[in-house]
């Protein structure tokens with residue numbers, strides 16, 4: 079019988095980050111991943127590291143994560159390709175700009191200063207290629223982007239170096255309480271541990287179901303496409319609110335275009351089917367917003383399998399039914415940036431029973447799940 083202090087289910091950025099931070103606290107975690115670390119959303123996402131435009135409930139986690147992103151090399155021994163040229167939310171008309179102003183004012187009243195309203199001149203300075211019809215926007219200057227697969231692998235590697243065990247190609251198939259511990263059934267035999275973290279991404283509802291804790295998770299598959307190389311013309315990541323778009327140029331000149339149009343996911347087969355008609359909508363948006371992009375050629379498109387919650391924010395915190403089990407899933411297409419900080423917070427919660435980073439509003443009980451009986 080294998081034993082551990084904590085079994086972490088899932089080897090995405092969240093599971094790997096939590097395993098590392100548990101090991102840094104002197105605990106012995108075993109991480110179980112059914113495929114390989116970074117195989118799903120964490121390895122194939124757009125790499126956006128953004129505090130901008132986050133739900134209020136996520137902001138403390140996002141800020142604590144950004145503090146770790148800024149010293150990521152110290153944490154994992156790799157700079158993860160992280161660059162911080164900011165994220166700019168572009169307003170396409172005066173009405174949008176007015177709503178952005180209201181949001182920034184509201185954040186200031188709550189003590190958050192990371193979002194900054196900008197007018198036409200500053201927008202043009204930050205994003206010279208943007209179309210002249212845009213009257214301004216919001217910038218979060220500490221934001222940036224990183225290489226997602228490299229980042230997830232760096233967390234995995236450092237977790238192992240610090241004493242975590244990572245078992246890949248093995249699926250968690252059951253959870254049962256046996257005395258004081260959890261017996262985690264896997265396709266390679268059972269593991270016993272007093273604590274379990276459910277970081278199973280788009281499959282996390284199945285782990286929750288094993289605990290009698292149903293959760294309304296939807297499986298989605300955001301799409302991305304990438305262009306051929308273009309001369310450097312943009313530094314920050316650009317996002318839109320009204321139309322679905324996120325947009326950034328990599329160091330090699332290629333431009334990654336995404337923003338929320340969805341492929342069809344088949345999570346039991348680890349497959350997605352690209353919807354080219356929806357990608358054409360993203361291409362049209364880019365055409366209108368960045369005239370310089372009209373010569374670009376799309377060379378590749380892909381999608382990743384991701385968990386989406388009805389309110390668009392993750393499930394983070396203790397199980398409502400099962401003592402010793404913690405949830406960390408449902409990142410609703412924006413969980414990459416949250417990985418470093420949420421792992422640190424989760425390790426603190428698991429190790430001490432409390433956390434200094436507020437996670438109010440993120441608990442599973444918001445879906446009306448039963449309390450421990």
Ligand SMILES: Cc1cc2nc3c(=O)[nH]c(=O)nc-3n(C[C@H](O)[C@H](O)[C@H](O)COP(=O)(O)OP(=O)(O)OC[C@H]3O[C@@H](n4cnc5c(N)ncnc54)[C@H](O)[C@@H]3O)c2cc1C
Nearest residue numbers: 088090092112120123124126250279382409412413414415
């Ligand atoms: C195309 C795309 C673009 C995105 N762009 C961004 C972005 O720019 N910025 C941003 O912040 N976020 C972005 N996201 C969202 C981000 O990628 C995810 O929110 C984040 O990676 C989720 O991490 P995770 O560790 O929770 O899940 P995952 O990476 O899915 O990891 C969960 C792991 O659990 C494993 N697992 C599941 N069930 C079991 C089981 N029973 N036993 C063992 N293992 C199991 C899975 O195989 C999987 O590897 C994007 C997502 C996609 C798909």
